[in-house]
Amino acid sequence: AHLDRIAAVDTEVHAFLHVDGERALEAARAVDAKVAAGEPVGPLAGVPLGLKDVLTMQGAPTTCGSRILQGWYPPYDATVTTRLLQAGLVVLGKTNMDEFAMGSSTENSAYGPTRNPWDTSRIPGGSGGGSSAALAAFEAPLTIGTDTGGSIRQPAAVTGTVGVKPTYGGTSRYGLVALASSLDQPGPCARTVLDAALLHQVIGGHDPRDSTSIDAPVPDVVAAARSGDVRGLRVGVVRELGGEGYQPGVTQRFTEAVELLSSLGAEVVEVSCPSFEQALAAYYLILPSEASSNLAKFDAMRFGLRVGDDGSHSAEEVMNLTREAGFGDEVKRRIIIGTYALSSGYYDAYYGSAQKVRTLIVRDFQAAFETVDVLVSPTTPTTAWPLGERVDDPLAMYAADLCTIPSNLAGNASASFPVGLSPEDGLPVGLQVMAPPMADDRLYLVGAALE
Numbered sequence: 113a114h115l116d117r118i119a120a121v122d123t124e125v126h127a128f129l130h131v132d133g134e135r136a137l138e139a140a141r142a143v144d145a146k147v148a149a150g151e152p153v154g155p156l157a158g159v160p161l162g163l164k165d166v167l168t169m170q171g172a173p174t175t176c177g178s179r180i181l182q183g184w185y186p187p188y189d190a191t192v193t194t195r196l197l198q199a200g201l202v203v204l205g206k207t208n209m210d211e212f213a214m215g216s217s218t219e220n221s222a223y224g225p226t227r228n229p230w231d232t233s234r235i236p237g238g239s240g241g242g243s244s245a246a247l248a249a250f251e252a253p254l255t256i257g258t259d260t261g262g263s264i265r266q267p268a269a270v271t272g273t274v275g276v277k278p279t280y281g282g283t284s285r286y287g288l289v290a291l292a293s294s295l296d297q298p299g300p301c302a303r304t305v306l307d308a309a310l311l312h313q314v315i316g317g318h319d320p321r322d323s324t325s326i327d328a329p330v331p332d333v334v335a336a337a338r339s340g341d342v343r344g345l346r347v348g349v350v351r352e353l354g355g356e357g358y359q360p361g362v363t364q365r366f367t368e369a370v371e372l373l374s375s376l377g378a379e380v381v382e383v384s385c386p387s388f389e390q391a392l393a394a395y396y397l398i399l400p401s402e403a404s405s406n407l408a409k410f411d412a413m414r415f416g417l418r419v420g421d422d423g424s425h426s427a428e429e430v431m432n433l434t435r436e437a438g439f440g441d442e443v444k445r446r447i448i449i450g451t452y453a454l455s456s457g458y459y460d461a462y463y464g465s466a467q468k469v470r471t472l473i474v475r476d477f478q479a480a481f482e483t484v485d486v487l488v489s490p491t492t493p494t495t496a497w498p499l500g501e502r503v504d505d506p507l508a509m510y511a512a513d514l515c516t517i518p519s520n521l522a523g524n525a526s527a528s529f530p531v532g533l534s535p536e537d538g539l540p541v542g543l544q545v546m547a548p549p550m551a552d553d554r555l556y557l558v559g560a561a562l563e
């Protein structure tokens with residue numbers, strides 16, 4: 113049924129970059145056979161899923177939405193992929209994304225944008241717009257996203273779906289093509305809170321292949337998603353993430369959701385996190401710095417595309433020609449910014465200062481979590497904007513990440529849950545919940561209360 117749905121709507125939505133129906137059906141039949149034989153299967157066995165095209169899976173291409181990886185077949189599975197396959201989930205294919213996960217609209221994909229199923233003239237968010245649009249268009253009940261600055265949560269918000277960025281180290285980055293290694297985190301995307309929790313349980317947990325993986329059990333996200341009991345939960349509304357610059361319809365739905373939590377017994381207070389105002393600036397130095405280093409490996413020798421390899425060019429020329437042709441504008445912009453910020457003489461002024469701001473943000477969170485259990489804000493200042501509106505204005509594009517970035521810089525658990533449609537334009541609005549590291553279960557408690 114899901115393959116039929118993809119065939120019917122994906123020409124328009126373009127959530128998928130690659131679909132392998134035969135492999136999916138084979139995997140589904142294998143689960144059927146197990147069930148018929150009375151063998152035990154996991155709770156999500158046989159459930160179809162879309163995998164963001166930044167995670168590797170053997171036998172399928174991994175492009176990261178980039179021309180430079182066109183035709184590259186990875187020789188190994190990401191840990192997330194391994195766990196999905198072992199649990200019997202049926203991978204339908206790879207979902208579209210901004211090139212190397214840089215963007216907030218999926219318009220930076222070298223393979224064309226994804227469209228928002230609520231209004232196909234609008235963006236589905238980014239960088240994981242494919243994963244969220246696939247859910248909203250009923251092309252898959254579950255998808256995997258990755259979140260470096262909001263790429264799970266912001267697409268979830270603008271497509272009316274659930275997206276969770278686990279605690280940094282809570283899910284494995286092994287086999288996730290790195291954007292910014294200190295910020296990247298894979299996580300579950302779904303249409304319901306319980307579905308996301310079940311998926312979180314499957315992919316989460318310690319992985320010795322990821323040196324930053326936390327060696328502790330996955331918090332009991334499934335129990336929290338089943339409970340939704342927020343009585344006595346202390347909820348802090350972040351003063352700096354709201355007000356001016358936020359669409360009134362977003363503010364209205366957010367405020368109503370907070371009132372609902374209060375009526376369900378949560379204790380709501382306002383909390384100030386003054387350093388959050390510098391988070392965007394710090395992020396857009398730290399991320400390009402790490403990205404410029406991580407993307408140095410695409411040298412035309414090891415992976416994918418190779419341009420000018422006709423005997424008339426030196427290895428260095430081939431590398432330059434390949435990177436010129438293989439990377440899009442946003443990727444080049446960030447490589448240049450990152451290389452500059454890391455260069456000697458500028459390092460302290462830019463990268464060094466940004467790291468200090470990062471510490472201040474961590475401290476703001478720590479201080480806040482002494483008085484409250486979770487923090488909340490709108491996920492993103494606006495609803496989905498028209499395709500094309502921000503493509504020539506990187507700063508406007510970056511502003512979509514205003515609320516989501518602090519959690520990546522601090523490594524916290526954070527999620528976006530749908531809280532209705534904006535009365536202004538009828539488009540979905542998301543509420544963001546932020547919890548201390550390894551308190552991911554609290555996200556689901558709030559999400560379930562709001563559902």
Ligand code: GLN
Binds near residue numbers: 213214
């Ligand atoms: N919009 C952010 C960026 O462009 C989000 C990145 C991400 O989470 N992958 O950097």
